[in-house]
Amino acid sequence: LIEEAAIGRSRCFHHGGREAVGQCTDCSRSFCRECFVEHEGRLLCAPCLERLIGAGDTDESPQPLRRTVLHVLWAVGGFTLTWLWFVLLGLLLVNFPDTFHNPNLFS
Ligand SMILES: [Zn+2]
Numbered sequence: 531l532i533e534e535a536a537i538g539r540s541r542c543f544h545h546g547g548r549e550a551v552g553q554c555t556d557c558s559r560s561f562c563r564e565c566f567v568e569h570e571g572r573l574l575c576a577p578c579l580e581r582l583i584g585a586g587d588t589d590e591s592p593q594p595l596r597r598t599v600l601h602v603l604w605a606v607g608g609f610t611l612t613w614l615w616f617v618l619l620g621l622l623l624v625n626f627p628d629t630f631h632n633p634n635l636f637s
């Protein structure tokens with residue numbers, strides 16, 4: 531097996547029993563059909579694809595994060611306002627004159 535690989539009949543980097551169909555365009559290692567992923571017209575292995583996608587994400591990640599923070603702030607603000615409204619309503623009801631609860635006093 532080792533001799534075979536040395537001769538040039540390359541095997542998959544992950545699956546020693548499988549014949550490689552090509553080389554990763556990024557790390558130049560040989561992989562079988564199953565290990566390859568096509569990304570923007572390039573054949574990549576899974577680790578290289580993850581690395582490329584991860585590297586591309588770092589540029590755009592701050593904005594979605596800020597948007598998420600805004601959403602959370604809006605949600606918390608809305609919840610607080612609703613809560614305040616109910617507290618005020620409760621206070622109003624509690625402080626209403628007794629006549630409101632006992633209309634019979636006037637009759
Ligand atoms: Zn690779």
Ligand SMILES: [Zn+2]
Binds near residue numbers: 542543544
């Ligand atoms: Zn493989």
